[in-house]
Amino acid sequence: MRKLLGLILFGFLAQVVPAQGAMVPKRSVLSNGLVLLTSEQRALPTVAIELLIDAGARHESAEHTGLAHLTSQLLTDGTAKRSALQISETLDFIGASLDTGCADDLATISLTILKKDLGVGLQLLAEILTGASFPPAEIDRQKQAIIASIKAKEEDPGTLAGDAFAAALLPGSAYGRPVEGTEASVKRLDRQRVQEFFKRYYRPNRTIMSVVGDVSEREISSALTEALKNWSKGEPSKAPTAPVQSDVAKILRVNKDLTQANIILGHGGVPRGHPDYYAIQVMNYILGGGGFSSRAMDAIRNERGLAYSVYSYFGTEKSYGTFQFVMQTKSESAQEAIHLAREEIRRMRDELVTDSELSDAKDYLTGSFPLRFDTNRKVAGFLGQVEYYELGLDYPDRYGELIRKVSRDDIQRVARAHLSPDKLLTVIVGNQQKIAVK
Amino acid sequence: MISPRRLQLLIVPFLLFLFAPAHAAQVQEFILDNGLKVLLLEDHKSPAVTFQVWYRVGGRDEKDGKSGLAHFLEHMLFKGTATTGPEEYSRIIAKNGGRSNAFTTSDMTVYFATMSRDKIHIQLDLEADRMANALLGDTYFEPEKKVIQEERRMRTDDNPGSALYEIAASVAYTIHPYRRPVVGWMEDIQSLTRQDLVDFYKLYYAPNNAVIVMVGDFNSDEMLSKIKAAYGKIPRGPEPPKLTLVEPSQRGEKRVTLKKEAELPILMLFHHAPNLHSPDSFALDLLSIVLAGGKSSRLYQELVYQKRLVRGIDADYSAVSKDATGFAISAQLLPGAQPANVEQQIDRSLDKVKAELVSERELQKAKNQVEAAFIFAQDSIFGQAMKLGYYEMVGGWRLVDSYLDNMRKVTREDLRRVAQKYLQRDNRTVGTLIPTKAKTQ
Secondary structure, three states: OHHHHHHHHHHHHHOOOOOOOOOOOEEEEOOOOOEEEEEEOOOOOEEEEEEEEOOOHHHOOOOOOOHHHHHHHHOOOEEOOOEHHHHHHHHHHOOOEEEEEEOOOOEEEEEEEEHHHHHHHHHHHHHHHHHEOOOHHHHHHHHHHHHHHHHHHOOOHHHHHHHHHHHHHOOOOHHHOOOOOOHHHHHHOOHHHHHHHHHHHOOHHHEEEEEEEOOOHHHHHHHHHHHOOOOOOOOOOOOOOOOOOOOOOEEEEEEOOOOEEEEEEEEEOOOOOOOOHHHHHHHHHHHHHOHHHOHHHHHHHHOOOOOOOEEEEEEEOOOOEEEEEEEEEEHHHHHHHHHHHHHHHHHHHHOOOOHHHHHHHHHHHHHOHHHHOOOHHHHHHHHHHHHHOOOOOOHHHHHHHHHHOOOHHHHHHHHHHHOOHHHOEEEEEEOOOOOOOO | OOOOOOEEOOOOOOHHHHOOOOOOOOOEEEEOOOOOEEEEEEOOOOOEEEEEEEEOOOHHHOOOOOOOHHHHHHHHOOOOEOOOOOOHHHHHHHHOOOEEEEEEOOOOEEEEEEEEOOOHHHHHHHHHHHHHHEOOOHHHHHHHHHHHHHHHHHHHHOOHHHHHHHHHHHHHOOOOHHHOOOOOOHHHHHHOOHHHHHHHHHHHOOHHHEEEEEEEOOOHHHHHHHHHHHHOOOOOOOOOOOOOOOOOOOOOOEEEEEEEEOOOOEEEEEEEEOOOOOOHHHHHHHHHHHHHOOOOOHHHHHHHHHOOOEEEEEEEEOOOOOOOEEEEEEEEEOOOOOHHHHHHHHHHHHHHHHHOOOOHHHHHHHHHHHHHHHHHHHHOHHHHHHHHHHHHHHOOOOHHHHHHHHHHOOOHHHHHHHHHHHOOHHHEEEEEEEEEOOOOO
């Protein structure tokens, strides 16, 4: 059951993050091109490490969808020196965790470890980065596990809706395909392709590494220089290019025998570096990002009891972005909820927000900003994002001003520029016989 | 998941790692004249404070036919007081840069916020206000009932794993209230009245049935005087009824199946097991790690890795529970695997831990995982407060202190003994989710 409830708990902790003390981040570049970010935090004898590697699914072809994901899943399944079992035994015995993940743009590796075991952790990390061995039996196992997880995804209506939305919005692009691939594409993947992918993309000059915890920048950079001395430069990163986005309004339905309609309304958005990013954050807080303080929550949940969960967000990637308005409501209410959502989106464009809406949004965004960094793990994640999106290490100092200067007119301007009620893609997962939406 | 607050933790097994006990040595305890208990722990790592109010009431205090009442009341506490408008609480906390939420379990109802140290007094006052003055407003009763029904649909009715747990718990327990879902059965939620809420609120929301837990960057003397000023004037409430139900021993295996739209079967073996008041609880904690803590654990190696029968497997034991609890092993099957075969393989593994001692290294590995989790857990002030609150609700926060010592003393023989004693077929309920397919249209 841990897995089934994990999501809930994660959401819940993610919302109650207290502040981290002074971050004092340092940045350096090792001779092999690895960008190293560190923040020394001595309160506890622990270290959190996170690697962002330019080895995401955007580098794979449509035919081999799932290759980047399979490669990342196999990293802990064998090296030149250790079997999969030896790796997990090593980690479990010291109570450490080493997780790998993969998204469209980036692959990630996260290590959480006690300071006294840091040497063991770095050694293992180095073995993986320089000599992941991809044993054929492990590839078989992972492919079977991934195909099962693709099936299991069918049980998660929110994920199904998200996949359908991405496929319709970003046709013909890696960003529109599921990172795990399809049953057919995963079956096609083989060891040679995995090895080639690994060799080409898992390179230090394509990697950002954040290290946060009970270790100094000097200690860690000399330890890494030694441990990773055989990890050599490869072809440099090229910035991702923006995918072509569909801008045709339509309704997509996925039939499932569920009690609720799981709904996404949305369209394209803006990349992280867009000059309107901060005004959009404030605007979206008022529309549907602000939890119980948002208009969406008021109109759909509080006043009418149509949903438990309703929110909107702008997903901002390096080269593109999306806008999504997400909710679940019982099948019979789908039409009414969708109507209300459209009305709220439209109202954002048509009317100026009130002064108090604006000041509440700014006060929350600036006041809660430090609460985002309560643990070493979260600081490590944050530093990686700052580097990847080129925000600058002084970003925490500048954030308040970026938010505070947004005006009511700015909000209306960005709402008109980036909300398009006539171009909404509507995805509805649920019992289509009971959901009567036209 | 970007979902709003008000979580309902139906079960709490995953707490083992998150809330592995930390040192409670610096915790200061105070009891006000009206019976309100206050636990303060200063932690000056960062300029933030978490402030939580824990009420000793949850799903276990409801009557049959009134399931979901404690959780419904939690929702209605956000609908305002004489001086604070509906949903105003959340807005005030948010515009002061805070993050707030609440949740209900079988054993407790908890309200909390984390804010900067110079703002936390706002939350402190708002919680005092709604401890005594919640309006449970008429206008908001029916819409909120619908919201809760949507919550149930989302979390349980459309979630195969949760739905199986709910039905398995309802079969595993004969008389104990843990057999009822905390969110409530749909029909019960429908029939709850505002008067039910008002009566429940009057009975259970009072200083003598609550505990304040506060962790973070503050000065204890200063904070205590603020708490006294805000809460001291709230009168002591009636003595809430004490529930003394004891679930009779199970004498023979129970089996339950659930058929619903899903892709993969789920198998769950729920064994009755004691809570933290039993000295066996420490060995059961470690046994759950030997069985399924990490990829090198026994069940993972056997069923996920070697036999390739299941996607993943968990062994969850939640000692931090007010009454006797459960040791549950659950797995989602790979396509083509048969529940009967998976059950047989799990039984084979369980028979082995009952017959033979685990290795010294396996026991040490499990202990190392607990010790490491103990240190990682101290990273967050929220996590520390949650741990103190949980222990206080079910048996006293001081139990946090003795946990590691007790855990260290566990032997291989203890593991074998508790496996023999609790992981028996006659003491378990086997739940199976059988997937059905939607009719395509």
